[in-house]
Amino acid sequence: MTSERYGEEHSPNGGRIVWLADDGAAFEAGMRVGDAVRAVDGQPVRDILDWQWHSDDDEFIVTVERGPELHDLEVERVPGEPLGIEFEDAVFNGVMECANSCAFCFVAQLPPGLRPALSVRDDDYRLSFLYGNFVTLTNLEELDVDRILEQRLSPLYVSLHAVDSSVRAQLVCPTVEDTTLDRIDTLLNGGIDLHIQIVLVPGINDGDVLTETLSWLASPEGVLSVGIVPLGFTGHQSRFSRSFTPAEAADLIASIAPLQTSMRATRDSAWVYAADEFYLNAGQALPDDASYDDYPQYENGIGLVRSFIDEFAEASDGLSAADHAFVTLTGTLFAPVLKRVISDAGLAHIVRVVAVENRLFGGNVSVTGLLGGHDIIEAVRADGGVGIYLLPDVVVNSDGLLLDDVPADELSVRAGADLRVIGSDAASLVAALATAG
Incomplete structure (x- = not known):
């Protein structure tokens, strides 16, 4: 699936309005539920981020599509006053999809007959910023990088898995040139913070490969956290038949402990966190609440069990x-x-x-x-x-x-x-x- 890129001339669909406050500046300017917002001051709006960026002024012109016609509406508001508007979706021009064929892609392992929406392999940096979705960055173009830096879309959540090029080729299987490491350098140098996910596959990107990956990530301060999650596989594929054994899970926990200790001394956080599954699989007690710091990988399922235990008690x-x-x-x-x-x-x-x-x-x-x-x-x-x-x-x-x-x-x-x-x-x-x- 192709999606229109930041910097092109117009938005093909626009953001469909689903709610307006009767006393809001958007309604008073003439915007109506059902309108599709196409541009602000002539700049296309492809998503809620564009809308927020371009409508930040107290006076601006909104181009809306109403039926077959386009209308330019002048919006004026009291400084700091909410516009009183909600859109149908956060992304107006279609979700950017994954350009890889990851060996462990869960979507590729779905059982037949599920609704089509579950098969969409989103790899959209906008959803990463808005909702914490993990993305690979392999489908980024220069205009996307420019936009991320200009609009300060930070932090982003990135699936990396490995830095070794041969291992990345084996796991990520990119269908385009893999420039992810260069993209990460550019984003970090531009002040964009990152949370990293590593899906760990036994015998492939664990052991020395994982050590190399963590060492590379530990250097820049902009990498705020790393979450390590075990391979998950369904019964609707034939590539994988096992994930981590209890002994292997225990080894993984032990292997990252020294780095957690050193990072806590230098950054005041453990920085790298093993998924709850590793502890449950190994039969080990979960870390205490303080060990998860501010739960930076919570949406990745890391710390959910500890949080539940403490909250229930x-x-x-x-x-x-x-x-x-x-x-x-x-x-x-x-x-x-x-x-x-x-x-x-x-x-x-x-x-x-x-x-x-x-x-x-x-x-x-x-x-x-x-x-x-x-x-x-x-x-x-x-x-x-x-x-x-x-x-x-x-x-x-x-x-x-x-x-x-x-x-x-x-x-x-x-x-x-x-x-x-x-x-x-x-x-x-x-x-x-x-x-x-």
Whole structure:
């Protein structure tokens, strides 16, 4: 998929307006819901970032598309006053997609029959800045780099995996010239901070290769954190049949410990963090809260378990649970942790944990967020359907659908049980236990 680049003459689609404040400057200028914003002061707007950048003045001209016509509207506002406008999407001209064929690409391993939107392999630096999506930088053009530097799109989240060129070729499999390391240098020299992700594949980019990668990343101060996550694979591919063994996971944890110690002495943070899966797989205790610093890799799933454990302990202190039998549904990875947390809180007599096996994806996929509706329904039926079943909303998208398009509001009927979707954080679980009726 091609997408229009920063610096070209016009935006082909524009940003569709979905909400306007009646007393906002945008509405008073004549903008209306349904209009598509095409330009500000003649400059194209391809996304919400362009809009924010070009509409920062107190007076400007907005070009909107309304039906077949273009209209230039003069916007005036009190300095600092919100414009009172919301757009349908953050990106107006299509998501930039990945130009690589990564050996471990999860999207390439999806089971057949899932909705097409799940197969979009986004590799868009704008979504990286806005939402923390990890990108490879292999599809950046010079105009993209110029824009990142000009608009100070920092920090960005980058999937690197390795700095050794032969290993990168084996893992990333770029279909264009791989200039990622040069791009990283340019961005760092331009003052753009980066958070790095390394997907670790046993026998390929671990060991000495990982040591080289971390050494290269540790030099510039603009690399704020590095998260190391283990290979994940589904049952719908034939390239991988295993990830890290418990012993290998323990070795990885031990291998980064000296660097964590030295970085804490020089940068006041551990800087490099192993994914929760490594600790759970190795059977080791998770680091304490302070070890995660300000949780810079939280959106990458690093520190989620520690955060949940601590939050549950605090929220459940003195809890007087409702007089019901509860069953919490979770993935097989987190189930042992949740059982221990509930037991430590003295709630095991009223709360059971059911680990839902992921048959939709298979392989080593065990996280809760990738559970499908049919697997959840079958797990509840097999459990007997007695009690109040609590399901974290991480499995449901904004349209109320699970990954296999089962509507969340049909789960109870299909499972033949009282199944309730609750928030995914510990406080939401505690609240459900206290107030269910």
